[in-house]
Amino acid sequence: MRCRALPTLVGASVLLCACGSGEGDGPLAVPADLPDPETPERGALLGNPVRVIGFSAEGILALLQDDAVSSLLLPLAIAPDCAIEVYHMEYQTAGARGEPASASAALMVPTGGGRGCTGPRPVLLYAHGTATLRSFDISDVTSPDNVEGVLIAAILAGDGYIVVAPNYAGYDTSSLPYHAYLHAEQQSGDVVDALTAAREALPGLSTPVVADDRLFVTGYSQGGYVAMATHRALEAAGISVTASGPMSGPYALSAFGDAIFSGQVPTNAPANLTLLITGYQQAYGNLYSDPRDVFELRYASGIDALLPATVPLEELETQGLLPADELFSTVPPAPELADITPPSAPEELAGVFARGFGPANLLTNAFRLSYLEDMQAAPDGFFPELLDALPPAAPAHPLRIALKENDLRNWTPEAPVMLCGGSADPTVFFLNTRAMVAFWEVSPPAAPLQVLDIDSDELPDDRHADLKATFAAAVDLVRAEAIAGGATDGGEQAVFDAYHAGLVPPFCLSAVKEFFVAF
Numbered sequence: 001m002r003c004r005a006l007p008t009l010v011g012a013s014v015l016l017c018a019c020g021s022g023e024g025d026g027p028l029a030v031p032a033d034l035p036d037p038e039t040p041e042r043g044a045l046l047g048n049p050v051r052v053i054g055f056s057a058e059g060i061l062a063l064l065q066d067d068a069v070s071s072l073l074l075p076l077a078i079a080p081d082c083a084i085e086v087y088h089m090e091y092q093t094a095g096a097r098g099e100p101a102s103a104s105a106a107l108m109v110p111t112g113g114g115r116g117c118t119g120p121r122p123v124l125l126y127a128h129g130t131a132t133l134r135s136f137d138i139s140d141v142t143s144p145d146n147v148e149g150v151l152i153a154a155i156l157a158g159d160g161y162i163v164v165a166p167n168y169a170g171y172d173t174s175s176l177p178y179h180a181y182l183h184a185e186q187q188s189g190d191v192v193d194a195l196t197a198a199r200e201a202l203p204g205l206s207t208p209v210v211a212d213d214r215l216f217v218t219g220y221s222q223g224g225y226v227a228m229a230t231h232r233a234l235e236a237a238g239i240s241v242t243a244s245g246p247m248s249g250p251y252a253l254s255a256f257g258d259a260i261f262s263g264q265v266p267t268n269a270p271a272n273l274t275l276l277i278t279g280y281q282q283a284y285g286n287l288y289s290d291p292r293d294v295f296e297l298r299y300a301s302g303i304d305a306l307l308p309a310t311v312p313l314e315e316l317e318t319q320g321l322l323p324a325d326e327l328f329s330t331v332p333p334a335p336e337l338a339d340i341t342p343p344s345a346p347e348e349l350a351g352v353f354a355r356g357f358g359p360a361n362l363l364t365n366a367f368r369l370s371y372l373e374d375m376q377a378a379p380d381g382f383f384p385e386l387l388d389a390l391p392p393a394a395p396a397h398p399l400r401i402a403l404k405e406n407d408l409r410n411w412t413p414e415a416p417v418m419l420c421g422g423s424a425d426p427t428v429f430f431l432n433t434r435a436m437v438a439f440w441e442v443s444p445p446a447a448p449l450q451v452l453d454i455d456s457d458e459l460p461d462d463r464h465a466d467l468k469a470t471f472a473a474a475v476d477l478v479r480a481e482a483i484a485g486g487a488t489d490g491g492e493q494a495v496f497d498a499y500h501a502g503l504v505p506p507f508c509l510s511a512v513k514e515f516f517v518a519f
Contacts, residue, residue, distance in 0.1 A: 039100045040092040042189070043196030049087035049107055051206060052139050056083045057114065060154045063141065078510070080158025081114035085207060088139045091197030093169050093190045096180035096283035103174045105166040105194045106139030106149065107201060108157035109209045116160035120212035122242070123198070124161040124516075125191055126152050127219025127226035128168075129501065130181075132271055132316075134308035137172045138165045148220070148505065155509050162202070162211055166194040168226075170308055179308050181272075181279035182253065184406045187226045188233035191217075214519065217244040218512050220505050221428055224249020224421075225408070228436075232411045241415040242519045245512030248421040248428050248504055252435035253403040254391040255383040259429060260327075261371045262384065263340035264349070265356025267427045267496065269327040273362065275307050280402040287398045294367045298360075299323075326358035333369035352426040352496060374400050382409075382435040389438040409439040416448045418515040420508035422455040422471075427500035450515060454507045464511060471507045478503065 040046065055063075057080040064078065087107040095101045110117045128138050128148055138149040149165070157163045169190050170179030180186040195215075202209050217234070219227035224246040231244040250256045260269065277294060281287045281304065291300040299322065309316055317324045332341040342353045374397035381390040391407040392400065419437070423430045430453065437451055452464055454471050462468065478498045479491030487494060495503075 042092055042094060043193040044092040045197040045200045046090040046092060046102055048204060049089040049201050052086040052088050052106075053142065054083065054085045054111075055153070057081060057112070057158060060084065060150075060158050063150045064154055078154055078158075078506075080154050081112075082110035082117035082158050082160055083112035083114075084153055084157040085109050085111055085205070086139055086141055086153065086157075087201070087205065088137070089194075089197060089201055090173060091193055093193040094186070095169060095176045095178070096183050096186040096279070099176075101169050101174060101176035103166060103169040103176070103190055103194070104137065104139075104172045105164060105198070106137075106141075107198050107205075108139075108153055108163040108165070109202070109205065109207070110157055110160045110162070111207050111209075120210045121160055121162050122214035122216060123195070123211045124156055124163050124216040124218065125195060125227070125230060126156065126163055126165040127187075127191060127217075127223030127230065128165060129219075129221035129223050129505075130268075130272060130275070131171065132275075132307055132309055132313040134171055134310055136308070137167055139167075147502075151506055151509055155506070155513055159513065161216070162198075162209055164191075164194050164198040166191050178282045178305070179275065179279055180283055181275040182222065182225055182250065182406055183279060183283050184225075184229040184232075184408065186283070188229040191226060191230045192233060192237070192239075213240075214242045215240065216242055216516050216519075218247065218509070218516075219249070220247045220508065221249060221500065223247075224428075225251055225253075228408050231413060231415070231417070232408065235414050241413075243416040243418070243516055244413070245418045245420065245515055247419075247508040247512060248425060248433075248500065250428050250432050251408045252382060252391075252432045252439075253407045254395075254400065254409075255380045255407075255435045256429060256432055257371075257400065257403045258375050258380050258383045259431060261368055261375070263328070263343040263353055263356075264429070265325075265327045265342070265353050266429060267325075267352060267355075267500070269356055270323050270325065270362045271307065271313055273327060274303060274322065277399065278304050278307065280399070284398070284402055287402065292364075294363060296361060296364055299362055323358070323360045323362050325355040326361045327356045327363055328368055329361040329365050330357045330359065331365065333365040333372070337369075337372065348424065349426055351492075371397050371399060373397075382438055383431060386438060389435065389442050409435065412440065412443045413445050413447055413449075416450075416515075416519070417445065418450040418452065418512055420452040420454060420511050422499060422504040422508075423453045424455050425500050425504065426496045452508070452511050454504060454511065467507055467511055471503070474503055474507075 089107045090104045093103045141149045169176040217227050217231050228246040234241050288294045316322045332338045342357045344350050378392040378395045380392050381388040391404045419433050482491035482494030
């Protein structure tokens with residue numbers, strides 16, 4: 001037998017052997033599923049970054065003037081000193097099964113002569129929130145649908161940070177035919193690969209930029225989760241993180257999943273659960289043998305490849321390919337579960353939960369029941385009550401196994417962390433932040449930890465009092481506009497609809513930037 005080592009995508013090697021005695025044995029057999037030897041290494045820059053657009057500091061602000069919520073922050077927290085250049089960058093990464101894939105990112109660099117705009121600059125990794133359009137590109141900052149890209153340009157790049165913002169594999173020009181939604185290893189590896197490629201790209205830009213030794217990580221919603229997973233991955237790889245600021249993320253996936261299947265259905269649940277379940281099916285291959293095991297017959301055909309989509313989510317809903325709200329049936333999966341179909345507590349979100357139930361439900365009652373039975377057999381340590389703050393010890397349901405595998409309650413940061421969110425969030429419940437805090441009380445971080453509920457009552461000595469007051473004013477603005485438009489519920493539904501994606505992000509991003517200034 002003779003052997004030789006072949007490199008793998010992650011830098012290790014595999015030993016390949018062939019039977020025979022030596023020279024005359026013919027070519028060495030190589031398994032067909034090995035990557036092409038010409039496949040670029042992970043983190044390789046694929047071509048030169050393409051300049052998308054440049055803005056003066058005033059030009060960045062002009063992009064925010066039409067956004068009523070963000071405009072409230074302009075005099076308080078958004079005051080860019082730098083002009084910026086926005087580039088579109090492509091790089092090599094891998095899918096959830098380790099298969100080679102390309103991906104793309106925005107690279108935003110500060111320019112000009114303002115304070116903090118020249119000389120070596122800190123690098124900031126930014127992970128974006130959930131997108132359902134496959135064509136999503138966060139570097140397209142002139143798109144009216146890309147407020148998030150404009151915010152990070154104004155608040156971060158405009159303040160002197162070199163911003164690296166991946167689109168994630170499965171989006172934009174990526175060669176991956178699916179998206180590994182909330183898959184910690186794949187998504188954090190994707191961001192680290194983007195960082196590697198960006199460092200290679202910086203010297204060759206039309207206005208070369210030099211990075212200093214500081215590295216910050218932040219992100220919102222799905223990106224809050226990705227930011228925390230990336231902080232964990234960087235530290236595991238021995239890469240120093242200066243500080244991170246995950247925002248409104250589903251960090252405690254097991255607890256969050258248990259809350260959802262217990263009837264606490266968040267807004268946007270059908271699209272988000274479709275991304276999650278089909279993404280985990282791609283990664284692990286064991287969530288179902290047929291989509292009808294999970295999804296109602298009316299939705300099952302083609303749902304594996306539905307998201308990310310080539311058309312807007314609203315069009316999918318109009319075509320009947322996904323329900324807008326109804327995750328579960330109004331018929332209890334068992335008689336004893338009637339009180340959580342839907343639940344009436346907590347009272348302030350009962351109306352949100354009720355919208356998640358109806359006759360056009362996405363998930364089958366059988367799938368929900370099997371999940372709930374596993375919850376009883378293997379309870380989570382935080383939801384529905386605080387036990388040990390840990391994910392379930394030995395779940396048997398395939399979705400609960402996947403959620404535990406990707407739950408972030410298994411890591412204690414070495415660098416400072418700020419968690420920010422809103423306690424009335426109807427999309428990504430604040431229980432995720434509370435669960436992480438409970439876990440870190442059991443396993444305390446060595447570095448400072450700050451937690452900000454942007455929707456909490458003001459305190460006289462609260463350093464975030466002005467930001468909280470402005471957030472309250474933004475909520476009142478949304479409510480007033482809804483009432484003026486004829487809303488009969490006091491504008492409450494409008495606030496719920498705007499809360500996660502429109503109201504909280506600019507305020508948390510401003511707070512996180514303030515946190516980073518100390519480093």
